[in-house]
Amino acid sequence: MDEVVLVGFWSSPYVMRVKIALIEKGVEFVYKEEKDIFEKKSELLLKSNPIHKKVPILIHHGRPICESLIILQYIDEVWKQEKQLFSNDPYDRARARFWIDLFDKKVSDCGRRMWASKGADQDAAKKEFVECLKLLENELGEKPYFAGDYFGLLDIALLPITCRFYTYETFCKFSVEKECPRFMAWAKRCNQRESVSMTLPDPYKVYDFTLEVKKRLKIE
Amino acid sequence: MDEVVLVGFWSSPYVMRVKIALIEKGVEFVYKEEKDIFEKKSELLLKSNPIHKKVPILIHHGRPICESLIILQYIDEVWKQEKQLFSNDPYDRARARFWIDLFDKKVSDCGRRMWASKGADQDAAKKEFVECLKLLENELGEKPYFAGDYFGLLDIALLPITCRFYTYETFCKFSVEKECPRFMAWAKRCNQRESVSMTLPDPYKVYDFTLEVKKRLKIE
Numbered sequence: 001m002d003e004v005v006l007v008g009f010w011s012s013p014y015v016m017r018v019k020i021a022l023i024e025k026g027v028e029f030v031y032k033e034e035k036d037i038f039e040k041k042s043e044l045l046l047k048s049n050p051i052h053k054k055v056p057i058l059i060h061h062g063r064p065i066c067e068s069l070i071i072l073q074y075i076d077e078v079w080k081q082e083k084q085l086f087s088n089d090p091y092d093r094a095r096a097r098f099w100i101d102l103f104d105k106k107v108s109d110c111g112r113r114m115w116a117s118k119g120a121d122q123d124a125a126k127k128e129f130v131e132c133l134k135l136l137e138n139e140l141g142e143k144p145y146f147a148g149d150y151f152g153l154l155d156i157a158l159l160p161i162t163c164r165f166y167t168y169e170t171f172c173k174f175s176v177e178k179e180c181p182r183f184m185a186w187a188k189r190c191n192q193r194e195s196v197s198m199t200l201p202d203p204y205k206v207y208d209f210t211l212e213v214k215k216r217l218k219i220e
Numbered sequence: 221m222d223e224v225v226l227v228g229f230w231s232s233p234y235v236m237r238v239k240i241a242l243i244e245k246g247v248e249f250v251y252k253e254e255k256d257i258f259e260k261k262s263e264l265l266l267k268s269n270p271i272h273k274k275v276p277i278l279i280h281h282g283r284p285i286c287e288s289l290i291i292l293q294y295i296d297e298v299w300k301q302e303k304q305l306f307s308n309d310p311y312d313r314a315r316a317r318f319w320i321d322l323f324d325k326k327v328s329d330c331g332r333r334m335w336a337s338k339g340a341d342q343d344a345a346k347k348e349f350v351e352c353l354k355l356l357e358n359e360l361g362e363k364p365y366f367a368g369d370y371f372g373l374l375d376i377a378l379l380p381i382t383c384r385f386y387t388y389e390t391f392c393k394f395s396v397e398k399e400c401p402r403f404m405a406w407a408k409r410c411n412q413r414e415s416v417s418m419t420l421p422d423p424y425k426v427y428d429f430t431l432e433v434k435k436r437l438k439i440e
Contacts, residue, residue, distance in 0.1 A: 051322065051355070063311060070317045077310035090297035091283060097290045102271065135271065 004029035005059040007045055009037045011209050013160030014068035015056040016199050020156050021075045023195035025082040038216065069100055072153055085153045092147065096154040099139055099146070106132040107161055115171045115210050116219050126172040133180045140186055155190055159200075162187045166203035167210050224249040225279040227265055229257045231429050233380030234288035235276040236419050240376050241295045243415035245302040258436065289320055292373055305373045312367065316374040319359055319366070326352040327381055335391045335430050336439050346392040353400045360406055375410055379420075382407045386423035387430045 006022065006029050008015035022029050034042055034055060041053060048057045048064035058065045058074065065074050076085045087093055106128065113125035136158065140146055146154040165176045177184040190196050226242065226249050228235035242249050254262055254275060261273060268277045268284035278285045278294065285294050296305045307313050326348065333345035356378065360366055366374035385396045397404040410416050 060311075065311070065314045065318075067318060067321055070314050070321065073317070074310050074314045077313065090294050091280075091285070093297065094285045094290050094294045097293070098285075098287060101287055101290065 003061060005032060006030070007032050007034065007042070007048065007057040007059065008055045009034045010201055011206060012055055013164065016160035016163075017068045017156055018056045018058060018071050018075070019199045020159070020195045021072050021085060021153075023198060024085065024151065024156070024193075025075060025079045027075070027079055027082075069104070069157065072156065076153065084150075085156065087147055087152070095139075096146065096152070099136065099154055100157045103132065103136070103158060103161075111161070111164065111168070114168045116214065116217075118220075122172060126168070126174060129168070130174075130176075130179045133176065133183050137180050137183045140182060144189060145186070151190065151193060155186075159187065159190050159196060162191075163200045163203050163206050164210075167207045170207060223281060225252060226250070227252050227254065227262070227268065227277040227279065228275045229254045230421055231426060232275055233384065236380035236383075237288045237376055238276045238278060238291050238295070239419045240379070240415045241292050241305060241373075243418060244305065244371065244376070244413075245295060245299045247295070247299055247302075289324070289377065292376065296373065304370075305376065307367055307372070315359075316366065316372070319356065319374055320377045323352065323356070323378060323381075331381070331384065331388070334388045336434065336437075338440075342392060346388070346394060349388070350394075350396075350399045353396070353403050357400050357403045360402060364409060365406070371410065371413060375406075379407065379410050379416060382411075383420045383423050383426050384430075387427045390427060 004022070004027055006015070006018055008019070008031060010033065019031070032042075032044065034045060037055070045055065045057065046053060048059060049055075049066045052066060054066070056066075056068055056071060058071045060074075060078070065071050073086070086096065110125040110129040110132070113121055114129060117125065143149070145151050146158075169175060191200070224242070224247055226235070226238055228239070228251060230253065239251070252262075252264065254265060257275070265275065265277065266273060268279060269275075269286045272286060274286070276286075276288055276291060278291045280294075280298070285291050293306070306316065330345040330349040330352070333341055334349060337345065363369070365371050366378075389395060411420070
């Protein structure tokens with residue numbers, strides 16, 4: 001049995017979070033890509049996450065852990081001796097958890113509406129999305145990373161969505177860089193890390209894939 | 221400035237979580253009840269949680285922490301020397317987080333539909349709710365508490381909803397005890413704790429309040 005297995009799908013930002021965290025920690029793992037996540041989920045996926053039936057799933061010593069934020073915290077707690085991702089200070093931890101929670105609630109709602117809807121609903125989603133990024137920019141302030149001078153859990157949680165920005169920008173006709181220049185400067189800084197550049201897919205490939213998904217779901 | 225302040229509203233199960241945790245830890249706190257949560261939220265609430273504008277808010281040394289699950293973890297991390305609420309084992313922690321996450325997603329969705337909707341939607345909500353409780357019963361197994369032999373974070377997170385069972389049962393015409401006897405036996409066991417009996421309101425009062433809310437929202 002492999003010690004660490006990650007079950008994933010290439011376009012999922014939640015899977016990317018886990019990959020980045022494992023690489024940052026220097027944890028060796030076997031990556032298992034779902035071949036057909038829409039039509040036929042693998043036996044391993046269904047057996048390991050029977051309730052949500054979703055990726056990412058981290059299987060450690062045969063025991064599955066589900067939900068990306070839970071996995072990230074698990075990774076930081078298990079491989080404690082390696083580079084730390086999470087502050088020791090309870091207040092800083094609470095703050096990071098708060099922003100991840102807000103981001104996850106917003107993105108699951110706005111992200112889809114930005115490419116799947118039209119007109120007023122699409123505009124509203126774009127507006128909410130930009131507002132959320134501006135709150136995050138404010139939290140970042142002048143620091144290089146969210147936790148200060150080290151690349152941490154909040155950076156890892158937020159970063160993967162940036163590979164969808166080109167898709168959002170194309171559908172909604174706006175520029176994230178223009179709206180949120182400091183957020184984009186942070187994203188570029190993070191992209192220089194090997195863990196990130198090895199993980200994030202080409203934004204054009206993500207866009208093409210979104211077009212395919214729209215077609216498959218019969219969304220005009 | 222008070223060291224620990226909890227801003228809350230009596231009928232919120234999320235606020236009850238925080239109260240129970242503080243009492244279990246033996247932390248002294250000042251409780252500030254929102255007088256009119258629907259029409260006029262307090263200055264303190266709006267200033268302390270400007271993004272969500274919701275209770276509970278824990279204010280510790282003047283710094284606000286929001287979102288009940290984040291607050292529970294903060295409490296366990298800050299008052300570490302007191303009775304421990306969360307396992308030291310990363311896998312057990314991940315498991316507790318998983319069930320709380322599932323429960324929170326289900327309850328916010330099903331709970332409201334059980335008293336605010338009718339017919340097929342209400343039936344579907346009841347069915348999903350019972351399914352969720354059965355999953356939790358299965359996780360509990362034969363243990364006295366979810367973490368084993370001590371009253372922990374998952375118990376605290378789940379328990380407050382039990383004061384709404386009478387409301388759900390009355391609107392949806394079913395018996396939680398009949399559907400999930402082991403879950404109810406666990407709830408009764410937990411209710412013997414002072415932290416719980418001091419915190420949970422009378423289920424009839426909760427039911428009357430739900431009727432008021434329905435009227436206020438003009439739900440038939």
